[in-house]
Amino acid sequence: MSAKPRETANVGAGLWKATGMWAWLLFRISGLVLVFYLGAHIIVISMGQFGHLDKLMDLFDTPVLVLLDLVLVVAVLYHALNGVRIILMDFGIGVRRHKFMFWTAMAIVVICFAVFAWVAFTFIITGEGVTS
């Protein structure tokens, strides 16, 4: 099969049963979320120029926004670790062990998330960071 029909054939519904397509879809969704977050983040930080930054930072310390921050952390960690997996694939590392590579990356996501969640919940409950 030439390259073009093969590419078309790979878009069939059957491929959605594979882990890789979900990895790809979540990579896109998390990427798009992060693009819009980056824009929002630049605008928020620029509010320092207008003297509005401290008000915004107080808002971000409220429980709902700390929890939303954890959603952002999931997007960042998933996108980062799946990205590392893709770069390793580019170097030919793990190309015969796709599922092992994906679930190892996900295990690292869970471990890193646990650290951020612990800090966030400690902050929500006590109002203090874990190091302060």
Next chain:
Amino acid sequence: MRADAISAHRGGMWSWLFQRITAVLLIVMLAIHLIFTHILNIGNLDYVSIGERLAHAGFIAVDVILLAAGIFHALNGLRMVLMDYWFTSRKRALALTIVLWVVGIAAMVYGTWALWPWMS
């Protein structure tokens, strides 16, 4: 595998290569950024404390690299997504690329201006 290789390179070799380079930069810089903001200084971020952190040239370097690498990686990623759907022809893809470069340079200038009071 071949279909993956073709679609991964469709944005161009430099686009692919710089997406990888900025990815590695972002992982290192974002780890520093998140540890200092979300873990060590959670609840203690304000104009003055951010300024104290940015008094160290190293943190300014981290933030400027984050800004530049982040904007490139974000817009190039967005470009790859959009080229899969609406900007499929060579002409539309070129128009998209030009628009995104203008947006990216504007974001870089605005972002640097936002950091300026702490940098100067």
